[in-house]
Amino acid sequence: MLLRLDNLQRHFGGVKAVDGVSLEVEKGSIHGLIGPNGAGKTTLVNVITGYVRTQAGQAWLEGDRLTGLPAHRIAGLGVARTFQNIRLFGDLSALENVMIGMHTRLGDDTVAQLATLPFFRRDQRAHLNDAHRLMETVGLDPGDVGRRAAGQLPYGDQRRLEIARALALRPRLLILDEPAAGMNPSEKQGVRELIERLNADGLTILLIDHDMRLVMGVCRRVSVLNFGRKIADGEPHEVSTDPGVIKAYLGSGAEKEAVSAPGTTEVREVERATRRSARRGAEPEEAILDVQKMWVSYGAINAVRGVSLRVAAGEVVALIGANGAGKSTILNALSGLVPIAGGTAVFDGLDLTNAKPSTIVRRGLVQVPEGREILGRQTVLENLELATWPRRDRAAAQRETEAVMRRFPILGERRQLRASTLSGGERQLLAIARGLLAKPRLLLLDEPSLGLAPQMVDEVFSAIGEIHRDGTTILLVEQNALRALEIADRAYVLETGQVQLTGGGQDLLHDPAVRQAYLGG
């Protein structure tokens, strides 16, 4: 065993980000680490690499105890990592980035520098050659790419350069945190080949990624995290058919679909299913929101690539898909928070491609952002009042605030408490309530169930259902696909920035292609 984790634990306040994880990575293997958003994967990596202190448990790299060492010493022991959101030294050239990676291997050269001794120049040249070789290993041309500032390189090259920099440490263990995130299929294939090649040369790799095709394809063993706990561990095919894993990825209710025999579904659900299936899964003729061939890019990454979708008044439409599929980006683009690079998007006659966010909100398109973004130091009531602040008619505003607090009694009870004392689910309710006070004609909900315990998810979704019954149109982004499909009239399944599938909520609920979009083939 190269890496051995023994009951590692890390809590942030009440959140158990890493909750007693034990794990073994065999020397010379590629080990996958997967789990839904917020499962604690990155925190686990941060604990292993010393960025975050563990509160209990131990980590060992063969005979070396990693627990308690500062991050730079752990790196010095041969644990190299890349970062989920690339952290290159952007102003420095690509070659300089790789040279910095050699820091621990080089002796101190201060005196030689001052004297500019000849042997120092020879050393320098050897290191430069070394850096050239490393860049070639990851498929970058040192002559051309090497001299350019790392921050100016295309996205895929930056990912590769980060791997080259990690390799410069001559690591015993390489931890790759989402190396293929945001890449197109051919780039992903390139990363896959690179990982396999490095492994063939004897390097042990711990791979974290959301792309199941990649993880299941290259890893010998895969561990699955959910809510900070390891819920499965085994060979790829064992893990991908594990009911617990399917449940973790597709949401509660999934295991019912997966394991229960047909006919055992509760009467209520059957009723609902038949009622829904009467509706057409086709796109509406008249739409309050009409998006055609929309493109959104972050620099060189095309997060959304030609998405078309329509929402009619009174509908609940869900956007589902794995992490990184571009769901939240679509909402942010519609709200005017990120620019739309191509295509058209029209909300109620308003061209969203060049409207200001404030104009968009006034027209009635209101987003409840992912992560809630409530003001923790203000009371619940003050948070709600913030939404009605621009209004002239204070009496009406107050009536509506009272009405919202009656709808969400928990908020009414806690109106004088600081919002930071609320639980995750209650904060989500507060965020939704605040969104409602902005009088939305179309409410955009971004991952309302993110990081919530199952019973809280139920509560949030029943609140969403009630809001819908009151006549609010909803565009819902959700990772918890099955829950979203249960309440949605229609849904769009996204994969790498494109709509793969669309149809009625109930139809998709039973479509195996949805599971494939999340867990790979």
Added chain:
Amino acid sequence: MDFILQLFNDPVAFYQTHTLLIAEIGINSILAVSMFVVLYSGQLSLAAPGFMAIGAYTSVLMGNYWNTPLPLNLLVGTLFAGVVGLAVGLPVLRVRGVFLAIATIGFIEALSLGVILNLPITGEGLGLKNPTADPIGGINIVLGSVAVIVFVLWRLTKGRLGRAWEAIRQDELAALSQGIDVGRYKLIAFILSALIAGFAGGLESHLNFFVDPTEYGVTRTVQVLTFAVLGGSGNVFGPVVGALFLTTLPEIVRVPNFDYRDVISGAILILVIVFRPQGIVGRGGLAIIRPRWWPKARSAASPG
């Protein structure tokens, strides 16, 4: 204009008439290098005048009381500033960015208000006489040390130490992942900066017959920071060019019956910051002067 004409027509006479100005440029250049070292390692430390004061008072007091020779006075003053740098740096380097700036300003104020103005030996608010000062003869030491200090820092930034500093400046977390002991290298830079500032302080006091306690306040810090901002802190020559430029500018725009020199200096500074935010000597030297808001050539990456 006479100023520039004289520089080109008769350099020797220029040197003789403007010795004091040249010495001032030299001292400011050393201070600029001291600021460069901390900025290069990503630390917005504004402590330089404090270490200057330590260097200045230490060397002048030694000369006055023990009649020790100048080189020894300078050495002890420099080292003492370094020791204080270590003592201040250990706790202060736990904070970053503007918080570090505020903490170091606190250090300057505590030193001048709390120590210098209260110790009988420093002359309190009255300052300190320095009878052995040598304003004209000192210039050789000044120019020599500028050359040595700039050379040393230039070489250091090219090696492993300099790369570690650059890595830390760009991204501390990423630097850690490459095995760089961030705390240690930041402290090295902080102490080195204190040593250089202490040396500059000692040297400056040797050029003046009087050590003025009001010289070592926040105004001085802002001045030194401006050298680095104007010149650019991507390499050691930037702040030196900044010091040269800003120290000379008031002389260049000195026109009879025209009393708005500070206005012109300020306007030039603003222009540089707007049009060349990376400083005069940025990466790639003085190459292209292009404002940031100027549209770049569009990449073909964006889809249609």
